[in-house]
Amino acid sequence: xxxxxxxxxxxxxxxxxxxxxxxxxxxxxxxxxxxxxxxxxxxxxxxxxxxxxxxxxxxxxxxxxxxxxxxxxxxxxxxxxxxxxxxxxxxxxxxxxxxxxxxxxxxxxxxx
Amino acid sequence: xxxxxxxxxxxxxxxxxxxxxxxxxxxxxxxxxxxxxxxxxxxxxxxxxxxxxxxxxxxxxxxxxxxxxxxxxxxxxxxxxxxxxxxxxxxxxxxxxxxxxxxxxxxxx
Numbered sequence: 001x002x003x004x005x006x007x008x009x010x011x012x013x014x015x016x017x018x019x020x021x022x023x024x025x026x027x028x029x030x031x032x033x034x035x036x037x038x039x040x041x042x043x044x045x046x047x048x049x050x051x052x053x054x055x056x057x058x059x060x061x062x063x064x065x066x067x068x069x070x071x072x073x074x075x076x077x078x079x080x081x082x083x084x085x086x087x088x089x090x091x092x093x094x095x096x097x098x099x100x101x102x103x104x105x106x107x108x109x110x111x112x
Numbered sequence: 113x114x115x116x117x118x119x120x121x122x123x124x125x126x127x128x129x130x131x132x133x134x135x136x137x138x139x140x141x142x143x144x145x146x147x148x149x150x151x152x153x154x155x156x157x158x159x160x161x162x163x164x165x166x167x168x169x170x171x172x173x174x175x176x177x178x179x180x181x182x183x184x185x186x187x188x189x190x191x192x193x194x195x196x197x198x199x200x201x202x203x204x205x206x207x208x209x210x211x212x213x214x215x216x217x218x219x220x221x
Contacts, residue, residue, distance in 0.1 A: 043213040100160035
């Protein structure tokens with residue numbers, strides 16, 4: 001069966017520090033991969049999605065970037081964090097043809 | 113791009129009551145999902161329902177794709193049903209999954 005792993009679960013980082021969040025999927029090939037951010041009490045905002053290795057689409061101009069170095073690995077990064085980058089980050093995947101999507105456990109990031 | 117609207121934004125009910133949550137979308141879509149976000153933030157898959165009707169215990173969902181809406185029904189509500197319910201949809205030409213703003217459901221004992 002397919003599983004999605006996302007880590008770390010919580011993270012506290014100072015302003016100006018770098019960020020790297022990792023997401024991996026097991027049990028499937030060539031998944032569509034997604035990064036979302038959820039501010040406190042708000043909905044989910046799509047940040048990046050990828051349909052293949054090295055193929056990244058950005059939805060919102062921001063201080064973040066994404067990379068897909070391997071088929072089942074999706075990384076969210078920042079060179080210098082801002083206070084406004086705080087939030088709950090969720091990784092998701094679905095299959096070709098836009099089948100059901102599944103989410104990781106999420107990373108709660110606090111920038112101080 | 114596609115717009116997804118959910119109503120009502122907030123719903124407070126007594127335990128045992130029934131509820132209907134609505135999701136409207138602005139364009140033709142080829143997938144539609146309902147999620148429940150628990151207090152720890154985890155998104156729980158409820159239904160994958162591009163069209164038709166599905167039922168799972170006290171929950172059921174109906175999507176009428178031609179009229180661009182989906183409904184989630186919760187019967188005999190329990191306090192554990194509390195949380196935020198999201199619908200999400202997308203279409204293959206854009207490879208995106210877009211979320212509605214959610215319905216916050218509070219079930220009081």
